[in-house]
Amino acid sequence: MAGHVCVCSERYTGRLCEVYIPACESNPCQNNGTCIEMQSDFHCECGDRYYGTHCEYEPRSIGDTRIPAHYVTEPPYDLVQNITYYDCFSGMAKMIDVSVNGPYWMPEKFNASVLGIYPWGFEVKIWRTDREFGWSLFNVELRYEAIYETFAFRKSPCVNSRHCENYLDLGAGGRKCYCDSGFTGELCETKLNFCQLWPCYQGDCVENAIDYECKCRPGWTGRNCNISYISGQQVVSNHNWTSNTAIWTVVYNRCHSPNASTVDLSIRGQIANFVHVQLQEIRTGGFIVSLTRYSGKGIQWELIDIIVEWKAYFNTPQEYYPCTWRGQCTNTLDKHICTCIGRFTGSVCKTALPYCDSQPCKNGGTCVGTEFDFKCYCAAGFGGSRCEKSTVQGVRDIRMRRRKRGGENFVILFDECYIKKPRKVKVEFLNLGNYPDYYYTRVYHVYSNGFAVSVHRNARIPRKHSLRLKFRFTAFFDSRNYTNSPCQNGGQCSITNEHNYTCNCTSRYKGKHCQEEILRCSTRPCKNGGVCVDKVNGYKCFCAEEYGGKDCSLKILNGSYTFVRHFGLEVKTYTKLVYKTCHTELPKKITVTALGNQTLPFRYGVTDIDIRPYGFGAEVTRADRTYGNAEPTVTVYWKAFFVANTFNNNFCENGGTCHNNKSGFECSCPPGFIGNNCERVDLCQSNPCLNGGSCSNGAKSDFLCECLKGFVGRKCSIDISHIGVRNSTIVLS
Template sequence: KFEVSNETNLTLEVSQDDVLVDDTAVVNLAPSNFSFNDMLKNGEIVLGSSGFLRYSREWEAGYNGCLREVRLGGELMPFYKDSTFQNNTAVNKFEVQNIMNIVSNCVGKDSCAGHSCLNKGNCVDLWNDYKCDCPAGFEGSMCEDNPDNCAIHPCMNGGVCVDGLGTYTCTCPKSFSGDICQNEVNLCSVNNASDLCANNSTCVDLGNDFTCNCTDQEYTGWYCNVPVRQNCNEIRCQNEGTCSNTSITLGAETNVTSFNCSCRLGYEGQLCEKEIDYCSINGLVCANNGQCINQPNTQNYSCNCSESLDFTGANCTEKINNCIGAVCNNGTCLDGVRNFSCLCNDGYTNITCDTVTDICQNRSMCQHGFCNNGFCNCADSGWEGSGCQRDFNECNATEPVCFHDGNCTNLEGWFNCSCSLGYEGHNCSTPNCSNICVLGTCQTNETDWSCKCEDYVQDQLCDNPGPCYGVCEKNKTVTCIQSTQFNNYSCICKTGWGNINCTDDIDECKESIAECHNGTCINTNGSYTCNCWSGYTGQYCNVTINECDSNPCQNGGTCKDEIANFTCICGITGYQGHNCSENINECIVNTTICNSGHCIDLDGNYKCNCSNQNLGFNCEFENPCYNNTMCSNGGVCQYNYTHSAYEHHCQCAGGFEGVNCEKQSQSPSSGPDLGVIIGPIVGGVVLIILIIVIVAFIMTARSKRATRGAYSPSQQETSGSRVEMGSVLKKPPEERLI
């Protein structure tokens, strides 16, 4: 989809895998899923929305707009079937196969509906868009802006520009004229200035004034009309000039009595008769019909803006908004010329729309101010008198009305303040230095202002930059040391920056400044980074990574840290592998581990089920009591584990003794009846044994619960030669045989 404006010529080209619109690549076509051939279906080219099920590409979803013509390879693609053309003899041409819903002279929606251009601008409907044709003096998408036509400073030669609607006017100094004060005026040709030069003197244009060049040495003065042969008793210096007698030479005549006038400031001429025109010498004028008042006594001028159609300021260029500070209690303020008026709401009247009492109703006794119970209240009206009919001179008030050394000018019913530097407002009470701090920021409080200078700038108006100002790269410098006496400076650069103004990046990697202990140095602007080798970390790659911190070894394996790696020591845990996570099948690793017994692999361990012929954890010992062949004469064979081997002993039957019960016991030759003696003894012993057996049985049962699974040779000795290996643990690890 391409968004195009009205009357746009669009050129589309497919080059390899790119779609180019007006020679600019806008779509990359991956060969695997799209190509220009996809746009051609059996020799057909589809424009707009196809509406056919076999076309499902996104670019076939539809087109909203008007097509003037479409050409492919320079050949026109018609919007009508070939049969409707007359004399169509073109050899290379496209033919329409199907036409659906083509509308001639298509028109877009009314884009101006719901949009209003401001300031009487005219809305122009475009295709799905609109624009505003603005009247003179306004601009912007909605004609909302009134640009300052004086912003380009069009007035030349000191002319003052006055902004208007779509135009401006230039108020020129008297020595220039023209729309932009471009024409110089010869003041000797204006107002018969040459006729004022007496005694054959010549008029000389001074630019802002004229003077007379006295060709006759007998005369002097601004207009060459004062004889030089006079002394101070005969002539008087004007405007408080001081006269002194002197002698001059006229031609061949010497010591001619004459005079000399020393003029006070603000006056000139041989007789101090000429006021210096401060309204002209600086090329400054009072705009908007303001009257320039020459003030030779203060060597300055002022503008009387009373005739300037409600303008104020030093040169009568600031429009007075008389509604500022105005009070219309029950109405709307309307700005006027030199005044304001209140458009009162229904039921209110008077200058500020206050309710008027009946005694003042329909009476015009108060020329200004307002009527209050039959009396005129002139407060804040600028007038005084019983009928508020007399102008009140605010400039003569006991308390000054113009603050901060502002100059007061009385106006009819009002006053004007010419404010000193840094103050504004009707009474010059508002500090504002926003336009006077040259290289600094204006700071104000309720009464005063000051300029906070930028670094290395000084003086009250921040208009004196030092040698350091603007030379050091700000974000790359710690500070700058300057000498105003010698007009030099030195930039103290931040780490990583160099050159005289701290503009150049220092390549720490090349300068061997970088500290990359176990890594590669990469230079960056003002610094560097370390790309650590595997196994190291930290800002300077000086910290070894302990891979064992993550406890990678399982099943009791011991981790050994290495550089960028680790090793798990699995030992006799019964596991193997990099992380000791793989169970060792001891029965496969060592097929004879259980000797003649049957090996059963466990998780991390194994056990041996021995036959009656063998004993031990790995069935490594022969059962000495197997088949009970060791004990004779009915003796019972028993075994115990001593000295890393199983040994037997025989419990002989009555009448036999010996290691293997191989000996018959010797009978006593004579004595008392042994039955009588032994009977009670045996009975007592049997009773004691019975009690011991019961106690032993109870303790053995408890011991079995506590020692179930433990390897106990003494248990095997008392329980017979059959050993259940399922209830026996392995020997201590150091005794395992693998």
């Protein structure tokens, strides 16, 4: 390894600089300071008497100032002077040493003494020890050394300040702090709450580390949200262009005065670099813009719509609305048009007409006006300065419980429910008689359904005076819809107490305020494909073609029957009709009409309908006999309404076919079944009787064989011809 030398850094030594030298090993801290080893350096913890990196400085401030010599070279040969430090210190010196140096030829001719010590400096007296020397053209130099208790004196007393100055005219404090932004106070110790000053005109104030920030509402901008703006966009299509230029106007969607100070314009989209937009003129209600497009770029302009975005700024401390007294403003490019309301007129609604010309009295009230005011005489049932309040009056009887002096409280309910609570209630007695001064009353609470009144008596009343009192009350409501019942959809309101009421709803509605409609159709009441429609008092079913009834549960069977009247003058004819199908139940109803061949239905009536399971009979009566034999035939049109689930029931079992006739019905049974309803099995179908025997079905589930001569047995299977039996026929069961 010979041939090289390592030059070590400050904290290392050794041949290879491998030995670390602790920073505190050299005792860098002076004046008994304590050294603390750090990662790459050291730190000195100094005592109270010293400060600095190595505790090398004592807590003292040294300075000098020059004083014109004539102050002390002329009578009275002494001077009291206030000396301010160059820097601001947080503490106050415990001792100050001063010395005075005169010109070089008389350095020992002056002396000084400290009279008082202050935070900003000290007061010193300087005097001349030798008064023979008369020169006054030279300055005297005062040197001082202020000694403090601790090194903390060097810290500025100003908390949040970049600069501090000492001033004599600031009193005992003697310092002036120039506070950083956002702070105030003598020592800049108080943080300013900027938002308490409401700096944001149209926005919300948010404090930050320095001062504040305004979050502006839509339509406002600026540091304090005091600049209003209107923004929008305009689409310029191909037909707006003349060659490669286009001129268009923008009219604001709301009125604003005075005119905009500036307008920002921009083109949106990929072709923005090929279109130039320029503001031409700002008018009262909008502005004029010109556009220029660059040709020869291979752009099919006829297929492109250009979107121009704009924002107009108004440098006004507040948005100025041109129409006064709540007039409605309509904007045009060159002017505002005001539509005045009430008694105001003029171009901006500033001119006031006489009060009564605007008809200020509502609800039929009569206006009596003067030059400066008016008075409304209200119609019955209304009150208020403009007759805008509706009044409800009533009379009530109450009974005092005691005759002695004192007060009692009563709760009075209204006769009807009202959707709004009255604004106030007045009460007046009607039957105080000889004791009008004994009573006074006060309404102390107004409820939705009534009010609470306190009745006071100033003295005990004689026994002959009744405890029953009668008074009239007047309740004043806001006239807007106060009479509307809280119960909706025709519900009737009943007051239960001063706070509550009950709504008695109609059959179609439910809920506290009858607000919920009962949808009868939600239960699907219409059967057999019927369509349900909710009605005020229920529902209605629109049935399919072959069904009827309220809920389409009846099957309709209809038809017609034409018969011949045998006599031209026949008045009554009884006819029977048989259904083509069989039914187990009678129809719920039958409707029948009769028409002659000249279609004059009013000349026939149908009565005495006899309903049977297989059909019906009816008597057709001719009401007009003047036509003689002109109508030999009559057609009867009928409808029979059956319960749908019994309509197609067949009397005949086991596949039998039912046939109606005028006396009933009968079943045609399929092979293998017998009986009135085909309910029995035909046991003879298989020809169980042998040897030519005849089979017949029994009363029960059995059969009988009638055997030929010479055979016996249940199925005629026994041959007895060779035995010689006399009886020709034997039937065995």
